[in-house]
Amino acid sequence: MTDSGESTTKVHYICQTYLEQKPGRDGQAGLKIGKQFQYSTAAEAQNRAEREAQNEDCSGADAYMISEDPNSGEVGPPSFLIRLGNVPETDDL
Numbered sequence: 001m002t003d004s005g006e007s008t009t010k011v012h013y014i015c016q017t018y019l020e021q022k023p024g025r026d027g028q029a030g031l032k033i034g035k036q037f038q039y040s041t042a043a044e045a046q047n048r049a050e051r052e053a054q055n056e057d058c059s060g061a062d063a064y065m066i067s068e069d070p071n072s073g074e075v076g077p078p079s080f081l082i083r084l085g086n087v088p089e090t091d092d093l
Contacts, residue, residue, distance in 0.1 A: 010068045013045040014038055014078075017052045018060045018087055031059060031088055046081050053084035060085030 017034035024030075035052070039045045042065060049063035064078040080090075 008070065010070050012038055012066050012068060013040065013042050013081075014062075014064055014066065015045045015048040015052065016062045016064070017049075017058050018062075018085075019057065020059045020086070031086065034058060042081050049082055049084060058085070060087040062087055 015035075015037040017036075018031040019034040021030045021032050034057075037045070037048055039048065042063070045063040045065070049061040052058050053061040061084050062078075063081040065081065066078050067076040068074070
């Protein structure tokens with residue numbers, strides 16, 4: 001008999017790019033999320049972030065991992081693997 005109360009944490013490896021937003025009415029420029037890619041390993045996410053950050057239309061890129069509890073759906077805070085270029089402050093996430 002198996003214990004259905006057991007929880008297995010699922011780890012997601014993400015590459016996320018950022019694009020510069022033109023200044024709005026308040027005159028402030030900002031960043032918006034460009035693309036998101038999910039990978040099965042940290043190395044894949046980091047390699048993609050490094051490639052994406054070299055594109056001229058990309059302002060910056062993050063590779064990070066997050067842990068998810070599949071039973072509750074709760075997701076933990078990101079743990080950054082690499083941050084390249086112009087990326088948001090971690091307080092903004």
